[in-house]
Amino acid sequence: MSINERVVGETCIICEQPKHNGIHLYTSFICLECEKDIVQTDTNDPKYKYYINQLKLVVKPEIYS
Numbered sequence: 001m002s003i004n005e006r007v008v009g010e011t012c013i014i015c016e017q018p019k020h021n022g023i024h025l026y027t028s029f030i031c032l033e034c035e036k037d038i039v040q041t042d043t044n045d046p047k048y049k050y051y052i053n054q055l056k057l058v059v060k061p062e063i064y065s
C-alpha cells in the first residue's frame with residue numbers, strides 16, 4: 001500500500017506556483033525562491049516593478065492612527 005502524497009502547499013503570489021517553503025506576508029504567501037529573487041533584484045530592474053505590483057495586490061497598508 002502506497003501513500004499517494006499530494007502535498008500541494010500554498011500558492012505563491014509571485015510565481016503562482018504551489019510551494020512548500022516560503023513566508024507569509026499578511027494573508028498571502030511568497031515562496032522562498034521568489035522572496036530571494038525580490039531581495040536580489042535591482043530596483044531598476046523591470047522585474048522588480050512586477051514583483052512590487054504583485055505585492056501591492058495583497059499588501060493593503062491600513063493607515064489608521
Ligand SMILES: [Zn+2]
Binds near residue numbers: 012019033035
Ligand atoms: Zn514564488
